[in-house]
Amino acid sequence: MERQLASKRDTRRTLYACLLGLLCALLVSVDLAPVPTKAVEALWPHATGAVYIALEVLCSFPGREGSLLVVAFGLLLARPAATVYLGRDADRPRMRGASTWVVPALFALAMVFGRSFDVAGSAELVCGGISEGIKAALSFIGWLLLARIGIVYLFRLLDRARAAADAEPTGCGARPSPASRAAAFVFDRHPFALPAALLALAWLPCLIGYAPGLFMWDTGTQILQWFGHPNNASSYLNLIDPGTTILTQHHPPLTTALIGSCVQLGMALWGSENAGAFLFTCLQFTAVICSYAHALAALARIGCPRAARMAAFAFVLVVPVYSNYAVLITKDVLFAAALLLFVTQLVLLVRAQRTEGAAFGGRDIALLAASALGITLTRNGALAIAAAGIVPAALVCLRGSRRGEARTGARRGLRIALGTLGAAVAVNVALTGIVYPALGITPGSRREVLSIPFQQTARYVREHEGELSREERDAIGAVLDIDAIGVAYNPNKSDAVKNTFNEDATAEDLAAYFRVWASEFARDPVCYLEATAANYYAYFYAGHASSWSYTSDFSREVMDWEMLTPYFSFSAPDHPVVRALDGLCTLWRTAFQKLPLTTLTMQAALYCWGLIALTAYAAHTRQGRMAVVLAPMWAVLLITLIGPCNAATYFRYAYPLAVLVPFAFAYAVSGACAPGMAPADRPCAQGPQAPGATTPDAA
Structure with missing residues (x-):
């Protein structure tokens, strides 16, 4: 009887682990990119409202060609997911702690917002609407579950290595290989x-092959x-x-x-x-x-x-x-x-x-x-x-x-x-x-430490140029080329904006510029945050295939x-x-x-x-x-x-x-x-x- 009960518990645990692994793999594979209207209409020609939003979300999941990879990945995750989320009471204390949730949550945020900035150059794939928010939330949950598995296994590996450092050498009493x-x-x-x-x-091949x-x-x-x-x-x-x-x-x-x-x-x-x-x-x-x-x-x-x-x-x-x-x-x-x-x-x-x-x-x-x-x-x-x-x-x-x-x-x-x-x-x-x-x-120039505010100003000028007053244009123009920074703005690199810096700008000019900078931040803080995120997101977004310069x-x-x-x-x-x-x-x-x-x-x-x-x-x-x-x-x-x-x-x-x-x-x-x-x-x-x-x- 006890064997039968234990067998049923193991079967349920295996089933739950497979379902959890499949769920994690499915949510991670959600595509945050915009769904074409034709793809939704192909499923429901006259869909509107909540139905249209639901179809948008469904179209973001992998299609037939990607389903086998998702299933395979999910089954591979089954055992790690069982260890982390369905672990026995004796194993759970080592998996507790704020760090095993905080780090995965930060990683999930980086993956979701990083994908948005990588594709759209802004946070619109996360905050652009109801369907975008739902897809981002699902992706966040998937990356959170996956990252927590990773951090727990990493901590366990480091714990074992630390224990081995204080253990007796393995070669004692026997001839080593x-x-x-x-x-x-x-x-x-x-x-x-x-x-x-x-x-x-x-x-040595690099030293010779890349000579001099x-x-x-x-x-x-x-x-x-x-x-x-x-x-x-x-x-x-x-x-x-x-x-x-x-x-x-x-x-x-x-x-x-x-x-x-x-x-x-x-x-x-x-x-x-x-x-x-x-x-x-x-x-x-x-x-x-x-x-x-x-x-x-x-x-x-x-x-x-x-x-x-x-x-x-x-x-x-x-x-x-x-x-x-x-x-x-x-x-x-x-x-x-x-x-x-x-x-x-x-x-x-x-x-x-x-x-x-x-x-x-x-x-x-x-x-x-x-x-x-x-x-x-x-x-x-x-x-x-x-x-x-x-x-x-x-x-x-x-x-x-x-x-x-x-x-x-x-x-x-x-x-x-x-x-x-x-x-x-x-x-x-x-x-x-x-x-x-x-x-x-x-x-060196003072401009070297001002990349962040200069990028924020350039993005603001690009998006709100018609709203700038004469006083604001003059204050910015005394420090940067107001007519060039909006066009020269590159979200990933501030050099083009920094190069317009006026080396003769006085302390008073910089003070006036920062007053305008602060007032514009109060008007559109999202623009400033997006400028900063667009300039640095790839330090934390692991999905970007960086070019090798x-x-x-x-x-x-x-x-x-x-x-x-x-x-x-x-x-x-x-x-x-x-x-x-x-x-x-x-x-x-x-x-x-x-x-x-x-x-x-x-x-x-x-x-x-x-x-x-x-x-x-x-x-x-x-x-x-x-x-x-x-x-x-x-x-x-x-x-x-x-x-x-x-x-x-x-x-x-x-x-x-x-x-x-x-x-x-x-x-x-x-x-x-x-x-x-x-x-x-x-x-x-x-x-x-x-x-x-x-x-x-x-x-």
Whole structure:
């Protein structure tokens, strides 16, 4: 009898799970795009009112050609849906918590509104009418159910990885397999040198195939600036002393000097600007690989499970984002490498203060200080990012200095953290306030931090131009070209509007402009919100297939730029090996970009949602130590969201997040063992330690 009852319960549970999976798949597949009138009339020629609305909604579901995919997807979701929504009482506590609902709800909103902005450029597919609202609500429910399954499974996976980090090594008392010994040799015994060598070997085709390096518009601009030639970053500014230098702070002067001096050195030593560009590419390539290898070695020092380190390494090794950007000549790549080193050193500092600071020596202090200066000198406004990382580290050390064990180490860590921040602030103030003005290096334009209000004004002018008073036109016209911004407005990119900024505008002109800006916001807040959403939605909308800007063809286009060719002759080597490797790397990148699942790795949304999920997990598990990693990442994202471009236009603004996310996930599952002791170092509870478990090299 009991068996029969149990069998009936299992049958009902299986049926409910299948129905729930099918419902989820069906709702996710709702098409928010407008339904043609002919499609409704084909079902009911004279439908009106509520019947017409119901038919519109029905026509938004998949047709016959898509029904098999929906059914297949729904059946695949049956078991996960049963685990999450029909779980037994013993399993439910681990699935509770606000984060397992809040993050999916935010994701569902991003998918629904993102689809609307992707198709219509506004929120009209969500708020345009009754049928639009119903379809959006159904889609929201489907994405909510699906995203909650994903977040619960992600949290469970991270929980298991954390538990494994504190468990006994699996090889105790038994001879490990050859694969296990090889992994231990690479990731435990030589956690810096061998991963670096493997990355260099795997990425060598990109270095050769894309020689002398991938160019972008900023690359050409910075080279022209260094050599004192006319360029589009100096022409619009009121230069301090054009007779002395045309260098500006639009691009960080340090990166301009590095790129320009390498080109200059190539021309002096080998008579070739291409050799100089390739020299810089090789130096950047080496710096990027070393930053990744150092992060892996640091994770070994703090006790991160080998499997997590191998997963982070494999992701970076295989996904073409990382190899392509390693040879892209731009300030963003150097900044990301310095940021990864900076965050890694903060993690080591926080761990070391628990053991009287013995594990954080002079070399670590030097790397922390150098990386803090590196991020502030390779990206404008990055001092806030440095502070976002150092402040949580200082708070952890301060808390440790007031209680419990290792007070001396905590106080030492506090001094190191505050000293690093003080040094970074002092150097940046000295450079921007004394050194750069003395050298005649002109500050960047004020327009660079005004993308959001300028886009809002441009959209308002485009939609309400006939309603503007003479006073409003004059106030806007003193700051922007009132006759051009409505036509020039691009929802995804603010450069066209920013380029009309009047560099001679006074503080009074800006004050008058912002008064008009505020009054127009009060009249049409929806217009302002849509302008902002249209400029940034692709950072959170995972459905957009972003174009890949920095290709070898695009690089050759920049090399042939009419501003660059009168002074330089940059070109890719015309050699069959180079052409073959170029084609191979391009094919690999295109495959990742086009295949259904791997395409997510080429989109900014994956890494932004990775940050959100990690933050939720840290809050869910009360891991305060994650703040030293998450706070700088949030600072990067927030600064990016006042920038000029949507992620659908350029991926490079999200590239620093893409660099940090794999290592941040690995850090989230690192155990509570002592610094300097990786899981393979722990003695077995019974029997001798397995062969192949070795002490890791220092990071």
